[in-house]
Amino acid sequence: MNITQLTLLETIKGLKENKFSEEELNKAYQQKIAELNPKLNAFLVTAEGSKGIPVAIKDIIITKNIPTTAGSKILEGFIPPFDATVVQKLKEQNIRVVGKTNCDEFAMGSSGENSAYGPTKNPWDLTKVPGGSSSGSAVAVAADLAVFSLGTDTGGSIRQPASLSGVVGLKPSYGRVSRYGVIALASSLDQIGPFTKSVADARQVLEWISGPDGYDPNCTNSEFSIFNFQFSMKDLRIGLPREYFGKGLDEGVEKVIKDAVKKIEELGAEIVEVQLPHTEYAIAAYYIVLPSEVSANLARFDGIRFGSSRKNFGAEVKRRIMLGTYTLSAGYFDDYFMKAAKVRTLIKQDFEKAFEKCDVIVGPASPTVAWNLGEKADDPLAMYFSDAYTIPANLAGIPGLCLPCGFSQGLPVGLQILGKYMDEETILNVGEIYEQATEWHKEKPPLSPAKERNI
Amino acid sequence: MAQGETTIVTRQRKKYMTNKYEPVIGLEIHVELNTKNKMFCRCSADYFGKEPNTHTCPVCLGLPGALPYTNKAAIEACIKIGLALNCFTPSLSRFERKNYFYPDLPKGYQISQYRWPLCVNGYLVLDNGQKIRINRAHQEEDTAKLMHRFGSQKSKVKSQNGTQIDFNRSGVPLVEIVTEPDFHNVEAVRDYAKKLQQLFRYLGVSNADMERGDMRLEANVSVRPEGSTDLPNYRVELKNINSFRFMVAAIEYEIKRQITALEKGEKISQETRGWDAEQKSTYLQRSKEEAHDYRYFPEPDLPELRIEESRVKSLESSLPELPWIKSKRFEEEYKLTSAQAKILTETKELADYFEQTVEHGKKHGVEAVQIANYIINKKVNIEETLPTQIIEEIKNKKVGIIDNEEELTKLAERAIKDNPKSVADYKAGKIPALQAITGGVMRLSSGKADVAKLRPILEKLLKQ
Known part of the structure; x- marks a missing residue:
């Protein structure tokens, strides 16, 4: 038995049945980290220990007494005096923070390359990006360096790296999980969620981290309980949005997604076509709302209390602070921010209308598979467009799941399942039925460049 | 106000009153609420005189990852103030971020209200019958306190020089009440400010102590030709003046300064001025070019405030008699x-x-x-x-008091006997002489005689 390949639920079972001890479990993961992290750069910091279930936490989530940098030089050496609510909740479940994972600086990026501490490598091909911004958290799970991990998703930062790195990633509904202790990127869009080795694991972690805590006033009536796993696709209507299968979608990815849809149909679901007509405005609206919030959220890093000078902000961070400062300026607010807020409402209404016709919406999470390190690093717009299929869900606040559904050019492709607001239950059900009927999630990365394997 | 200042003020007023200009003044009053907790965290708001940085937490220190949550007691206090000032309470209100950089502002923005205040369109009637229109009463949070320490220049101990920040005040609930530019003299300003201070204390929402900084005053001052009803195209903001007396003096000074400038044909610029208590004059703090663009936008960390009409009604009925x-x-x-x-x-x-x-x-x-x-x-x-x-x-x-007739008659008879001259004067038609005889009765009774009852008795006896 390879302990580090076990899912969370299998690990809990193994511990319960004394198939291995917590010490053995932690030792196995520690060895794996020691062996692979130098190659992958998934962890920025690791914490030794022999108790509990080893879990990786994105470095934008505050951990008491463990350095937290959000991938930025600005916060180098910052040791938080408190735990984020999610970390506190996990600790109550016998979870040990095994390390803090690399990410794009303040979660601004889609490849992991904007980290001030160097990029994380994709374990399926070390010359490729793993996606971002939760790059290290996706890779830690893909390469079996942690039982599961937590990331944050503001415009796709869980679902997109899950797709590119071949793991399960869940972005819960906005307000399902307390954001207390997450260093804010865009407060109205950020949501914490897990990367896991199975859909059932994601369901378990969501149950642990969801619910109100009195410290996030946008997180109320948010308890998620496991009670209704429905083992049938019958009576389920799956919506295919025309807008998610248009220009920009890579042919190889499209084929894999269409095969997955076929599989879901075979499993008994009814496929219906739906429309999300305002999708094309999502990126534009997102890049008004997000920088506006960023310009305020990052103002506290003014060099007075957080030692480092602001010149240490990376280029992408500076770009967004400038954009947001501009869009909020006197005379521009109505033309930019208010207009974006209206588009946001229209996108929300798109989903509400679509969900009158279907129970979940299915499509790609990313228009392409993982690209070469450095390929889009100097082209911010190309980078922004890689989130075209994930951003609308954040603007609408609805939940989204991404799970492995095949390969294109030897690299993983993820299937995105979007659900109604606060209906994670149904997307997890659809995901789990699909997962149980396929073997994609059992594939393990080769941890080498693809060209060495003649792909 | 000290006696000395009163005369200065009066003299100055006389001078400009003879001029053909009318002051136009609007007031902004900030009042710190005396709620148990701070506005957006659970720290104690009772910070005055406490050891620096002991009433703090990740929220009011603005640590990364911390989130605000709303103090409902403060919201209710703000609505009460609004209701007492005849404001309307819209059913939807929102917090917004006011962005600017200053070391006393840990988040780099203040959570305040701009487009969606809690209370709008009120008024207050002054003693002189004038109705002062209230534009709004909104909720916000206080900043930290900067303490400037300047030791000797030669001091080798670095910490003796510089500025220290006390975050105990950071996040204490603050209500801002803004009037329309309805004041045209300092008496009205003074009456308004006193009434508000009294109101805060009646409502029990604040100690409203100016010296402690519970209550702070800012004035927007401009002047216009008498008879004009147009708003002047500039205004001078008087700020950071921590006593009521100084604010009145500053307004008086400013009115004079502006009239003098206008008479010379100068253009007055939009600016912020402070008060120099020693020079007894206002001085430039910030010009228009340096004015902030606060880039207000809805605070995404806090849900909208939905104020139900029933809640407003119950708050209204809980108001004390004003x-x-x-x-x-x-x-x-x-x-x-x-x-x-x-x-x-x-x-x-x-x-x-x-x-x-x-x-x-x-x-x-x-x-x-x-x-x-x-x-x-x-x-x-x-x-x-x-x-x-x-x-x-x-x-x-x-x-x-001696008010029985018998006793008073005895006393009166004795007094008449003791004051023959006054009796003669009275009889000769000198009515005031009665006072002297009354005084005699008072002396005899050690001041206990009931004067009202004594008078007819005396008159009766003297007629005899």
């Missing part, structure tokens, strides 16, 4: 002069004390007016004197 209404009632119900009623309603405690005493006095035939006179003239310490004691004292004084 001081100006109480004062009117005292005049009518107790037949007091308006000056008496104003003094007795100065604080809610004194007004309650007066009414308790009146209630008690009824049982002993003591009139409200007598009680009012007694409390005002004797400057009764209401914390040390029981209402029953007051009634007792008023009655005792009455017991000593």
